[in-house]
Amino acid sequence: DQQVKQNSPSLSVQEGRISILNCDYTNSMFDYFLWYKKYPAEGPTFLISISSIKDKNEDGRFTVFLNKSAKHLSLHIVPSQPGDSAVYFCAASATGANSKLTFGKGITLSVRP
Amino acid sequence: DGGITQSPKYLFRKEGQNVTLSCEQNLNHDAMYWYRQDPGQGLRLIYYSQIVNDFQKGDIAEGYSVSREKKESFPLTVTSAQKNPTAFYLCASSTQESFYEQYFGPGTRLTVT
Numbered sequence: 001d002q003q004v005k006q007n008s009p010s011l012s013v014q015e016g017r018i019s020i021l022n023c024d025y026t027n028s029m030f031d032y033f034l035w036y037k038k039y040p041a042e043g044p045t046f047l048i049s050i051s052s053i054k055d056k057n058e059d060g061r062f063t064v065f066l067n068k069s070a071k072h073l074s075l076h077i078v079p080s081q082p083g084d085s086a087v088y089f090c091a092a093s094a095t096g097a098n099s100k101l102t103f104g105k106g107i108t109l110s111v112r113p
Numbered sequence: 114d115g116g117i118t119q120s121p122k123y124l125f126r127k128e129g130q131n132v133t134l135s136c137e138q139n140l141n142h143d144a145m146y147w148y149r150q151d152p153g154q155g156l157r158l159i160y161y162s163q164i165v166n167d168f169q170k171g172d173i174a175e176g177y178s179v180s181r182e183k184k185e186s187f188p189l190t191v192t193s194a195q196k197n198p199t200a201f202y203l204c205a206s207s208t209q210e211s212f213y214e215q216y217f218g219p220g221t222r223l224t225v226t
């Protein structure tokens with residue numbers, strides 16, 4: 001039973017346009033959400049996070065939005081750059097979860113020059 | 114230059130053999146983790162350790178074993194009991210306070226034939 005779902009396996013956008021990556025979750029105990037970025041044959045790197053007490057967190061070109069009632073979060077990248085082409089994993093954690101993160105399957109983003 | 118090292122990058126073994134994957138970190142992190150990634154799948158937690166000489170099973174611990182004798186090291190043994198050992202293995206570490214921001218190594222691709 002997948003608790004973190006990234007239903008679209010891939011996304012292709014034009015350079016300079018907005019990329020919107022979506023993530024849904026089912027566990028209402030999750031209270032902290034993160035996005036990780038992964039290049040081929042490398043380990044993921046932390047990108048941005050958001051606590052459940054907020055509905056938006058922004059860091060440069062990256063913004064994460066959280067809709068708790070819909071159990072949905074999204075990552076916006078504006079403007080998209082070719083170097084953003086990677087796999088993006090959504091992850092979630094619950095307080096008291098003993099340091100465990102639950103990851104989605106990932107979305108492959110391709111930014112076309 | 115702090116970080117996490119995993120060696121080797123590629124590993125080949127015959128079925129029925131145990132194999133140990135190395136993970137070392139010099140970030141002074143208390144917590145360490147082992148994940149497995151399969152094609153089209155997210156990261157699944159195998160084992161994690163929040164402190165030296167202590168570790169817990171993750172979601173898919175069967176067929177694996179770990180030890181945490183030193184803060185810097187968290188080796189993973191893939192035993193012959195693991196039914197589908199061929200995968201990409203990722204090690205990560207974090208502070209206990211910010212366990213959600215995990216730092217990943219470059220990974221080891223294990224192929225068992």
